[in-house]
Amino acid sequence: MSATAEILPPKSTVAVDAMGGDDAPLMVIEGLAEAARLHPTVTFLVFGDRAQLEPLIAKHPKIAAQLIVRHAPDAIPAGERPRNALKAKFAETSLSLAMQSVAGGEASALISAGDTGVLMALGMKHFGLFEGIDRPGVASFMPTLKNETVMLDLGANLIVGAKILHQFAVLGTALSEAMMAITNPRIGLLNIGSEDSKGLPQVQEAHDLLSQTHWPGSYEGFVEPLDLIEGKVDVLVCDGYAGNIMLKSVEATTNLVGAYTRATFTESFLARIGYFFAARQFAKLRRRIDPRRYNGAVMAGLTQVCVKSHGGADGVSFANAVEMAIDMVNRDYTRRVPELLASQA
Amino acid sequence: MSATAEILPPKSTVAVDAMGGDDAPLMVIEGLAEAARLHPTVTFLVFGDRAQLEPLIAKHPKIAAQLIVRHAPDAIPAGERPRNALKAKFAETSLSLAMQSVAGGEASALISAGDTGVLMALGMKHFGLFEGIDRPGVASFMPTLKNETVMLDLGANLIVGAKILHQFAVLGTALSEAMMAITNPRIGLLNIGSEDSKGLPQVQEAHDLLSQTHWPGSYEGFVEPLDLIEGKVDVLVCDGYAGNIMLKSVEATTNLVGAYTRATFTESFLARIGYFFAARQFAKLRRRIDPRRYNGAVMAGLTQVCVKSHGGADGVSFANAVEMAIDMVNRDYTRRVPELLASQA
Numbered sequence: 001m002s003a004t005a006e007i008l009p010p011k012s013t014v015a016v017d018a019m020g021g022d023d024a025p026l027m028v029i030e031g032l033a034e035a036a037r038l039h040p041t042v043t044f045l046v047f048g049d050r051a052q053l054e055p056l057i058a059k060h061p062k063i064a065a066q067l068i069v070r071h072a073p074d075a076i077p078a079g080e081r082p083r084n085a086l087k088a089k090f091a092e093t094s095l096s097l098a099m100q101s102v103a104g105g106e107a108s109a110l111i112s113a114g115d116t117g118v119l120m121a122l123g124m125k126h127f128g129l130f131e132g133i134d135r136p137g138v139a140s141f142m143p144t145l146k147n148e149t150v151m152l153d154l155g156a157n158l159i160v161g162a163k164i165l166h167q168f169a170v171l172g173t174a175l176s177e178a179m180m181a182i183t184n185p186r187i188g189l190l191n192i193g194s195e196d197s198k199g200l201p202q203v204q205e206a207h208d209l210l211s212q213t214h215w216p217g218s219y220e221g222f223v224e225p226l227d228l229i230e231g232k233v234d235v236l237v238c239d240g241y242a243g244n245i246m247l248k249s250v251e252a253t254t255n256l257v258g259a260y261t262r263a264t265f266t267e268s269f270l271a272r273i274g275y276f277f278a279a280r281q282f283a284k285l286r287r288r289i290d291p292r293r294y295n296g297a298v299m300a301g302l303t304q305v306c307v308k309s310h311g312g313a314d315g316v317s318f319a320n321a322v323e324m325a326i327d328m329v330n331r332d333y334t335r336r337v338p339e340l341l342a343s344q345a
Numbered sequence: 346m347s348a349t350a351e352i353l354p355p356k357s358t359v360a361v362d363a364m365g366g367d368d369a370p371l372m373v374i375e376g377l378a379e380a381a382r383l384h385p386t387v388t389f390l391v392f393g394d395r396a397q398l399e400p401l402i403a404k405h406p407k408i409a410a411q412l413i414v415r416h417a418p419d420a421i422p423a424g425e426r427p428r429n430a431l432k433a434k435f436a437e438t439s440l441s442l443a444m445q446s447v448a449g450g451e452a453s454a455l456i457s458a459g460d461t462g463v464l465m466a467l468g469m470k471h472f473g474l475f476e477g478i479d480r481p482g483v484a485s486f487m488p489t490l491k492n493e494t495v496m497l498d499l500g501a502n503l504i505v506g507a508k509i510l511h512q513f514a515v516l517g518t519a520l521s522e523a524m525m526a527i528t529n530p531r532i533g534l535l536n537i538g539s540e541d542s543k544g545l546p547q548v549q550e551a552h553d554l555l556s557q558t559h560w561p562g563s564y565e566g567f568v569e570p571l572d573l574i575e576g577k578v579d580v581l582v583c584d585g586y587a588g589n590i591m592l593k594s595v596e597a598t599t600n601l602v603g604a605y606t607r608a609t610f611t612e613s614f615l616a617r618i619g620y621f622f623a624a625r626q627f628a629k630l631r632r633r634i635d636p637r638r639y640n641g642a643v644m645a646g647l648t649q650v651c652v653k654s655h656g657g658a659d660g661v662s663f664a665n666a667v668e669m670a671i672d673m674v675n676r677d678y679t680r681r682v683p684e685l686l687a688s689q690a
């Protein structure tokens with residue numbers, strides 16, 4: 001089967017680290033089975049322990065031909081520090097081998113549910129950064145009342161300087177253009193208030209830098225979480241400390257309000273009748289606010305498409321991360337970043 | 346009428362800055378009218394422009410006797426920098442005069458919807474800090490699936506050192522004990538992950554400091570937003586940068602999910618029938634997740650009860666902030682902080 005994979009066009013091949021994530025490799029194979037059904041022309045190179053992977057794949061005979069196992073004898077243990085992951089003893093891990101396959105041109109995208117820091121360190125080693133970008137940023141698409149907003153960084157870099165925040169704005173703009181087909185993305189800078197005098201010194205400095213830059217769209221100044229939710233910007237730039245806290249707060253609150261809503265519907269007889277009539281619409285609502293739909297973070301700044309799934313992902317959410325990677329390849333995101341950087345030089 | 350106020354026991358008198366906040370003084374008087382109805386034995390000293398206040402109070406004849414106007418010729422303009430608010434030219438403002446009334450023992454608590462930084466600067470001047478506390482922290486009670494959690498700081502101090510984070514834990518513990526009647530509060534430290542190796546260096550250092558301290562309850566280590574929502578801790582300690590972003594993210598998401606839920610109910614005929622039956626329970630849900638219910642932040646660390654209302658508060662939310670101030674006085678919160686600090690010395 002591997003002979004078949006080699007002659008497939010690179011765009012149709014995705015490399016997958018099957019051993020990263022809490023419920024790996026089970027949830028990875030379940031996610032891939034779903035993704036393979038949706039994308040019959042895509043081939044997945046599945047890196048991991050062959051003995052564990054083959055029985056799991058055998059349960060999905062209809063798509064088994066699309067999943068090609070590449071044996072990786074090792075995996076990076078959960079909790080391993082990023083700099084250790086670079087050591088020679090981890091050269092044969094599922095993640096390293098999957099990345100090498102992308103770097104070598106055999107596949108067009110990498111997906112892993114492994115640790116963010118490890119993914120970043122190995123991504124910088126195997127893929128490298130675009131010229132003009134000093135650090136990768138973790139980017140995701142957040143649902144808003146109007147559309148979806150690209151948000152970065154989400155936790156890879158805690159506190160960063162103004163220059164890095166500016167680079168995040170470039171990467172976010174490229175993502176918004178390529179992935180959301182927005183030709184003039186509005187950029188916002190996350191802050192604790194919309195007044196010009198508020199916030200950390202480096203965020204103030206980034207505000208000046210972003211104001212002075214020529215953008216394909218516009219720089220809208222400081223924004224707060226509510227502005228994001230209301231869809232006032234297409235790109236939200238922040239350091240990883242604030243971004244991570246915001247992302248996790250939004251997820252946690254969605255869970256809380258969801259729990260309250262469900263409780264509300266069982267509190268009285270009339271409410272239960274109401275639920276009977278509204279159940280279908282409610283199922284729709286739950287899908288709409290299901291955080292699993294938004295699984296998949298881009299390691300932006302790396303020269304290859306590199307998507308991180310949540311470590312606690314299940315099959316449904318892993319499939320969404322795969323969807324994002326395929327979409328990024330099809331939309332040729334990696335070409336837009338150098339163009340944008342060149343236009344600002 | 347002011348002669349009557351002077352002989353009232355101090356515990357029954359609350360000083361109010363009527364000129365702070367976007368819709369002041371209208372929303373202040375509406376909020377006080379509601380609070381006065383609920384607390385017929387409490388007298389409010391209302392500091393502000395007499396010409397504006399008296400017609401507003403006259404609209405509430407039943408409680409007008411509980412609202413005693415103290416004319417303040419000036420107000421601190423919105424957007425004024427905290428250090429400017431300390432200048433002599435602002436000595437006669439509604440906020441300064443209200444604080445002086447509390448400092449002089451005429452009233453037992455201060456409420457204002459003015460700017461946090463200004464409130465903090467003037468609070469330190471007029472009230473001072475408890476011995477052993479270097480900075481006030483803005484604290485609030487966040488609803489969780491189980492109860493309410495005291496969270497501080499919420500934005501008064503952006504990035505702080507380990508020592509200040511430790512002091513916030515002391516203040517939060519005193520608040521949880523006094524206000525929530527929890528005898529052994531569980532303390533958590535907000536971080537971007539629960540692993541010991543993650544986060545900013547000063548948050549790591551605070552983790553060590555909190556671990557080594559003897560608490561009436563327990564120190565639970567690092568927590569993330571979901572842990573707060575699930576009610577795993579009674580006190581959440583954080584710097585003002587993360588705290589502010591988290592607070593605003595929770596509020597914004599509540600709004601988003603609320604909007605989605607309302608939209609869901611009008612999307613189909615059956616769903617509208619469902620809403621008809623569930624309407625009453627839904628009104629309950631909306632009250633439960635209404636951020637106005639949680640209006641009122643404590644300027645913790647000051648030697649007097651000092652409550653800040655949201656600047657954009659309406660009458661309903663201002664009344665909640667007043668409720669909090671009265672509750673703090675009745676529960677004698679200010680006595681607990683020095684006791685706790687002494688027990689740790």
